[in-house]
Amino acid sequence: METKDLLKKVRVLEIKTRRLSDHLFSGEYHSSFKGRGMSFAEVRQYQVGDDIRNIEWNVTARKHEPYIKVFEEERELTMMLLIDISESENFGSTLQTKSEIITEMAATLAFSAMQNNDKIGVIFFSDQIEKYIPPGKGKSHVLQIIREMIEIKPKSKGTNISGALEYLSSLVRKKAIVFLLSDFKDDGYEKPLKIAAKRHDLTGVRIWDPIDKDFPNMGLVPVLDPETQEKNWIWSSSKKWLRSHKEIFLKQEARFNQLFTKAGAGRISISTKESYVSKLYQFFKGRAR
Numbered sequence: 001m002e003t004k005d006l007l008k009k010v011r012v013l014e015i016k017t018r019r020l021s022d023h024l025f026s027g028e029y030h031s032s033f034k035g036r037g038m039s040f041a042e043v044r045q046y047q048v049g050d051d052i053r054n055i056e057w058n059v060t061a062r063k064h065e066p067y068i069k070v071f072e073e074e075r076e077l078t079m080m081l082l083i084d085i086s087e088s089e090n091f092g093s094t095l096q097t098k099s100e101i102i103t104e105m106a107a108t109l110a111f112s113a114m115q116n117n118d119k120i121g122v123i124f125f126s127d128q129i130e131k132y133i134p135p136g137k138g139k140s141h142v143l144q145i146i147r148e149m150i151e152i153k154p155k156s157k158g159t160n161i162s163g164a165l166e167y168l169s170s171l172v173r174k175k176a177i178v179f180l181l182s183d184f185k186d187d188g189y190e191k192p193l194k195i196a197a198k199r200h201d202l203t204g205v206r207i208w209d210p211i212d213k214d215f216p217n218m219g220l221v222p223v224l225d226p227e228t229q230e231k232n233w234i235w236s237s238s239k240k241w242l243r244s245h246k247e248i249f250l251k252q253e254a255r256f257n258q259l260f261t262k263a264g265a266g267r268i269s270i271s272t273k274e275s276y277v278s279k280l281y282q283f284f285k286g287r288a289r
Contacts, residue, residue: 009150010143013107020277021111033077033177033201033287043067077177078135079113079120080200081106082164083149084182086126087157087226091209094273098207102181103149105205105276109179110142118177120145127158129167158227159185165192169199181205183212184256185227194263203266203283206256210273213249215242 043056046066059067083106089099110120114137121135122145131152133145161182168178169192178200196202218236225232235241253269260267266287270279 010146017107018111020108042070077118079177081122082180083124085124085154086159088185092272093209093211101207107146114142125164126154126156127160128156130154161186161189162192165196169196176200178202183207197263197265204260206269215245
């Protein structure tokens with residue numbers, strides 16, 4: 001992609017996602033993710049209803065009237081985005097591909113974190129770690145992340161969620177806010193998921209396309225597995241095949257829900273024909289209660 005075209009795409013995405021983070025998600029994000037604890041900020045005069053355990057006795061004795069200690073949240077946090085860039089993410093039967101939804105969501109989350117002065121880092125993965133962007137702050141850092149999301153070309157086509165979670169656990173020791181964005185067309189990641197969810201505030205974001213669930217009746221059609229490159233012909237008019245296709249999707253969905261619930265992690269499931277904005281807003285609202 002030429003530099004001019006890349007910068008134009010970055011700008012368009014920045015305008016759209018930053019507007020969302022500024023006007024819709026910034027406050028919800030702050031309420032949803034708590035800081036590391038409370039630190040002393042100042043003292044002020046006692047007011048009716050204040051907790052008497054916070055009285056600052058030295059100042060009270062000096063001023064001859066009650067003063068209390070005021071605490072504030074230690075806000076600075078680190079957000080890590082684990083972004084699946086395997087070949088299956090490039091599929092889309094609606095207006096947007098899975099990859100495009102993931103990119104927009106990740107940009108919105110990054111700007112929301114930026115508004116709260118949090119650090120943002122990214123791990124791009126396929127069936128290997130494709131690229132790591134260390135946590136950083138500020139608009140220029142977020143724009144660098146967006147440029148990478150738009151421009152990055154994976155070396156591999158497959159998916160290895162275990163590898164991405166293990167890399168995260170080995171790299172980020174302190175508790176972080178972690179969003180894992182993928183279509184989760186993989187298995188065998190239960191153990192590293194438990195370890196990562198125990199250490200971090202982890203949320204899985206599952207992006208799926210309507211065809212993943214309900215394949216259209218089109219007769220005999222060729223299909224290509226994007227990750228294995230295996231080609232097959234299927235008879236999509238077969239009720240038995242259509243039923244089997246849907247059952248596979250429902251089993252994958254149930255498995256995703258089960259694993260993340262069992263690990264104590266958050267989860268969001270979004271179709272490419274749905275609004276990720278409303279789903280993300282509902283998620284933040286639910287956490288803030």
